[in-house]
Amino acid sequence: MNKIKSIQVKKIKWILLGCASFFFFIRGIHLISTGGGWIATVDQPFHWFLLFFEIFIAGFSILGCFYLLYREFHIENNKILRNPILIKTVILAIMLTFIVHFIRVGFWLQNI
Secondary structure (H helix, E strand, O other): HHHHHHHHHHHHHHHHHHHHHHHHHHHHHHHHHHHOOOOHOOOOOHHHHHHHHHHHHHHHHHHHHHHHHHHHHHOOOOOOOOOOHHHHHHHHHHHHHHHHHHHHHHHHHOOO
């Protein structure tokens, strides 16, 4: 019974982590489509690079989260998913998305 609960918690964890990255991905696409917001007024290539990098990393982490979620749905005989390199890569991509986002927010707060 505890093993089943553990698998269900892992599924919820991947959904939540994927949704956080999905928010940053959609917000980045919105910023690009509206002209960059405050980035357009600053006119610095570094800020644009951070925005595109955040979108790329968020997209990668979204795909990774939902791939891992899909893989865990198809576990046979309650085996635990054993692909630590992929799991660590996705977690690192999610952390990197948050770091890049907070750096961008820091620059935005400086320019207010």
